[in-house]
Amino acid sequence: MDFTSVDHVELYVGDAMLSAYFFCHALGFRMVAHAAPESGLEGRRSIVLKQGSSRLVVTSALGATGPVAEYVREHGDGVKDVAFATPDAAGAFAEAVRRGAKPVMEPVTYEGAGGRVVKATIAGPGDLVHSFIQRDGATSGFLPDVYLPLETPPMGEELFTALDHVALCLERGTLMDAASFYRDVLGFEQTHEENVRTEYSGMNSRVMQTAGGRICFPMQEPYTGTRRGQLEDFLVAHGGSGVQHLAFLAPDIAHAVDALRRSGMKILDAPPGYYESLESRLGDLGGFGREALQERNILMDRDAWGHLLQVFTRTQHARRTLFFEVIQRQAARGFGGANIQALYEAKERETLRATR
Structure with a gap:
């Protein structure tokens, strides 16, 4: 179990764009990537925010059903996934399951012009999950071939590292x-x-x-x-x-x-x-x-x-x-x-x- 940092924190929210605006305007984040059905992310819209080394993802449902909509109905806007960076996502997933973790998503590889990313997910306390993220090489995209770069001017100054x-x-x-x-x-x-x-x-x-x-x-x-x-x-x-x-x-x-x-x-x-x-x-x-x-x-x-x-x-x-x-x-x-x-x-x- 070799976790090097928090790769990202994903929040499920009622409106991804409004939440992204809040984080950018009030807390100094900037939007760097986005995904929606047209890029291959079915049923939801996500925006990736960055400040210093921290990365947030805000995700909202595009319909009344599905896991994102159900989470927001149950909990309101909140943190769904605290993802860990690791050099071996598949190995960490297998070992965690062997030790008793409940599997949520088997290892999946995302590969494209932006690089290669392996992602797997286990359940945590309550409805929180932990994804294991393996980024091979200089991956320029959040999840290659799913998330697209988003160039937006900063709404405020960076406050956090x-x-x-x-x-x-x-x-x-x-x-x-x-x-x-x-x-x-x-x-x-x-x-x-x-x-x-x-x-x-x-x-x-x-x-x-x-x-x-x-x-x-x-x-x-x-x-x-x-x-x-x-x-x-x-x-x-x-x-x-x-x-x-x-x-x-x-x-x-x-x-x-x-x-x-x-x-x-x-x-x-x-x-x-x-x-x-x-x-x-x-x-x-x-x-x-x-x-x-x-x-x-x-x-x-x-x-x-x-x-x-x-x-x-x-x-x-x-x-x-x-x-x-x-x-x-x-x-x-x-x-x-x-x-x-x-x-x-x-x-x-x-x-x-x-x-x-």
Whole structure:
């Protein structure tokens, strides 16, 4: 099981063009390829978006039936596939199935003027799937002979260099089974554990990563409290387990936050009093001023290697499910353990505000 990176993340959405416009206008992506029935993609339309090394695919159905339409009816717009790059897609697929994975698509080869790509797919938690993508040589196309190049001018500046991690929200009681799946079937390692409790609810979480941390899944399940928490609200709105947020790596988080706000994105407020103890908790702030952080609701933590800075957007989705994280790492390797409680409380306040 040799996975080198996340090859792409595919979202099933109600309207691919509207979703592509959102990602380009609000988050700095650009459209680089597309596919539809006229190019050989039956029953759906897909647009490939790129920024830095991260690649997103937004796909919508062209009819009322079929897997894309059924997914959107069940979950709303959401992440369907987190695909892994590998030098041997067929071998990884066979080994994963041998270890107990449920096969979704046997290896298929796409070959044309744009190169050669092998793709195979297995089932993950909930309705999430994982495709294995093998790209031989300098493949210029997303899937040769299916996806066509798309030249569009950028709608905004690039803000991110890479996808940092993909966070999963899981049904209560399934966290350990999911962790075992990524460990025993896909060869990931558990690197972090956090358990959060608030006045009303809480969560248990694990972080599963490939060796070297090139692919990372923070995963959380709700803890039973006195009130339904924000994870349970996600699970109800989404219709089960799924991807709760995508985290993008930024070289300058303050600049990224300013650009996101100008494009209309809302940032989650930091918990009351969060910045009052920042210097006493962290000491050196890595060259950042407390006022600049507070003005932008940027959270900060540090580990043995360096500083970590994070902000979280408010969800833009009708069901209030998927949202985004912007993260800057000053050599830090962790996930802001001291900020996980802050994020949970911020999301809980947002949920309470939305229900009033």
